[in-house]
Amino acid sequence: MAEIRFAGYGGQGIIRSGIIVGRAASIYDDKFSTMSQSFGPEARGGACSSQLVVSESKVLYPYLTAAGILVAMSQAGYDKFEPELSEKGLLLYDEDLVKPKASRGNITPFAIPATRFAEQLGKKIVANVVILGFFTAITKVVTYESMKKAIPDSVPEKAIDLNLKAFERGYNFGLEVLKKQKEPQ
């Protein structure tokens, strides 16, 4: 079972990120997934988050009990949700937007300049999909193939190509990061 928190600010596609991964998991990977979003006045413009539980069997408890993965797209989101990340958790973050504290426990941090990559691709708005590519490569919660199917289902038709490019960019960067980690220091 994977318990994932996506955190950022309103407008970054944080909820959409939860939906894309959840859709990939439960429709294309044939697993079970439940996505809940933070909802309230504080979500507009300010901190925004979604929580996703992916499991091999029916998800009974719909919220996170111990976040295994935190995907942080803003400093406020990181500050708010870093404390709930489990000691063996994975931290994925946009390195231009989040300055993480000294790591605690055995948390493994993975940094990506997601927004910068998105700007290079032409639209800052796809930064969340860049980080989803990175997420797919690093965490393997969902398969690459399923994400490639779930993205076109979740974005406007004219934006599909750009989003798939953004996904590839993040995914390939993730693979490089993993490769470097394996190389002897």
Next chain:
Amino acid sequence: MKASPTDVLTGIYYIDGDVAAGYGALAAGCKLVAGYPITPSTEAFEAMCRMGPQVGTVFIQMEDEFGSISAVLGAVWSGVKSMTITSGPGYSLMMESIGFGAMLETPFVLLNIQRGGPSTGVPTKTGQADMMQSRWGSHGDYELIAISPDSPQEMFDYTIKAFNLAEKYRCPVMIMSDECVGHMTEKVVIPEADKIEIEPRRFYKGPPEKYLPFSPDPDLVPKIAKAGDGLGLYITGRVHDERGYPVKNEEFKAKYVRRLVDKIRLNKDKIIELKEESTDDADVVVVSYGISSRVAVKGVEIARQKGIKVGALRLVTVWPFPDEKIIDLAKKVKAFVVPEINYGQIVFDVARCCHGQANVVLIPHGGAGVHNPLDISDAIESAAKEDKKIEGVVEFKTRLEKIVFERGLKFKE
């Protein structure tokens, strides 16, 4: 009768419970939705606004909740299926007309995405504290049906069932969901139309001069007419005879209001849906509904790992209440454990049916969240160990209550 292919948005979706309920209503053939948008049910309105025109369903944003439910009643008497959608404060405003609908035997569906109350409460978070209101909210004697789904898939499936029950028994049907299920996004499979069973309206088809609008069939439910059929139709909220004319003597009241109640009570076996698991040799049975029943399964699993014999009884239909089932179980079990997101509602009906034969434990929750499964397993464990008979309802002290009342709560976050 099968659903109409033009009403069913067949496919595999990843949607929230609100949207799924909206798609369920469309599949059931709902042709008018009237409402006044309110959090956390707004996504259901949005879904119906977006998809309604594709299947010929009209959505009206009314001036308020009184207007909304009245438009629904009017639409039904014009011959279509209709629904309104609301939450806490809006639900309170609709109470009078729910009784009016019950009195006129108007088949309609009301979707209540419960939020934390009372009053404005916590608009964006969950609660299950409207359960007694759904049963007793309008004045006078009447019975209705309430069902409580626990997932987006069930929101789709049970919205269709709600419409079917409404048509079959000509009564208001409440879908008593909550914010957690309403805002929970999961996979929802919408089958082909020919896989969906739809209850047609019980229209009168005999000679017009013989039509008695409130003369019941053997199952106690009368045939309905619609405006424009040319049948002499007089409908009133006053107690009325079989012609629909107001009467005020106690014999008629005894006969007529009795039937309003009996058509549900005497058909209970056909109406009630329960999900029962491992209750046969259980020491403790967890009785729950909606989102709490889903979280309870987790608590039950934890308790079982500790070797406790625990069963689960899920009330898919909450009203009418399954008295007989609880009476029967009470003879066999040591205790019932009832988690609900309120300070005790359905638990008192469980206790009522127990006749002191089993202990009854409430796991309360004030709302704005769901139960911690560990509280449920702990409550099961202590109920299983308790050998004394305890009168009345015992309240289990949850972790949350301990934090709030023992360690204290500061106002600053």
